[in-house]
Amino acid sequence: KAGVTQTPRYLIKTRGQQVTLSCSPISGHRSVSWYQQTPGQGLQFLFEYFSETQRNKGNFPGRFSGRQFSNSRSEMNVSTLELGDSALYLCASSLGGWREENIQYFGAGTRLSVL
Amino acid sequence: DAKTTQPTSMDCAEGRAANLPCNHSTISGNEYVYWYRQIHSQGPQYIIHGLKNNETNEMASLIITEDRKSSTLILPHATLRDTAVYYCIVPYSGGGADGLTFGKGTHLIIQP
Numbered sequence: 482k483a484g485v486t487q488t489p490r491y492l493i494k495t496r497g498q499q500v501t502l503s504c505s506p507i508s509g510h511r512s513v514s515w516y517q518q519t520p521g522q523g524l525q526f527l528f529e530y531f532s533e534t535q536r537n538k539g540n541f542p543g544r545f546s547g548r549q550f551s552n553s554r555s556e557m558n559v560s561t562l563e564l565g566d567s568a569l570y571l572c573a574s575s576l577g578g579w580r581e582e583n584i585q586y587f588g589a590g591t592r593l594s595v596l
Numbered sequence: 597d598a599k600t601t602q603p604t605s606m607d608c609a610e611g612r613a614a615n616l617p618c619n620h621s622t623i624s625g626n627e628y629v630y631w632y633r634q635i636h637s638q639g640p641q642y643i644i645h646g647l648k649n650n651e652t653n654e655m656a657s658l659i660i661t662e663d664r665k666s667s668t669l670i671l672p673h674a675t676l677r678d679t680a681v682y683y684c685i686v687p688y689s690g691g692g693a694d695g696l697t698f699g700k701g702t703h704l705i706i707q708p
Contacts, residue, residue: 485639514696516696523698523699523700524640524683524696524698526696526697569637571639571640573639573640573696582628582645582647584630584642584645585642585696586642587639587640587641588639589638589639590637590638590639592637
């Protein structure tokens with residue numbers, strides 16, 4: 482079956498703009514998690530959505546937000562972009578949530594460059 | 597999340613077994629150990645996970661010590677395509693809110 486799909490794969494924005502990234506999970510998966518990866522900080526957890534509700538949140542400012550739709554697809558939004566937001570944004574889906582014995586499957590990511 | 601400690605980097609000759617260690621001395625009784633790997637600029641890929649018993653799948657074997665304070669991921673016949681960063685993760689299963697903490701991982705380099 483199809484894996485986790487993230488769109489777009491690459492994005493270039495300027496400071497102050499906002500951006501929306503999309504993630505389509507594996508069919509049947511209800512949990513979607515988002516991560517930010519930068520060379521300096523590595524992979525950091527942003528938030529997790531389960532059945533349209535944000536269940537967990539990492540330590541990121543309020544400029545980072547997300548939502549999940551009834552079909553489990555998820556979007557992540559970053560407002561007022563800063564240069565430091567340049568990163569690879571990864572989405573992962575799983576059947577339940579990371580608390581249970583659940584394997585997370587990752588998408589290929591969206592590479593965001595802020596100029 | 598329970599803290600994990602891995603070597604920063606390791607080399608292995610192609611065709612040989614690659615043994616990647618991980619210490620997780622603060623692991624609790626109901627926490628699983630997961631291994632993922634990430635090939636440059638791609639999304640992390642799940643490899644294997646276990647609780648107490650040793651596990652094997654088509655990709656690798658996982659050996660967990662009896663006290664569960666450490667584990668070893670074994671790639672039995674390493675190929676050049678196994679060059680990647682390998683992450684050992686112990687997610688918190690008691691109601692924490694930090695998602696998966698990846699740490700720095702081990703950069704495994706397979707030498708021809």
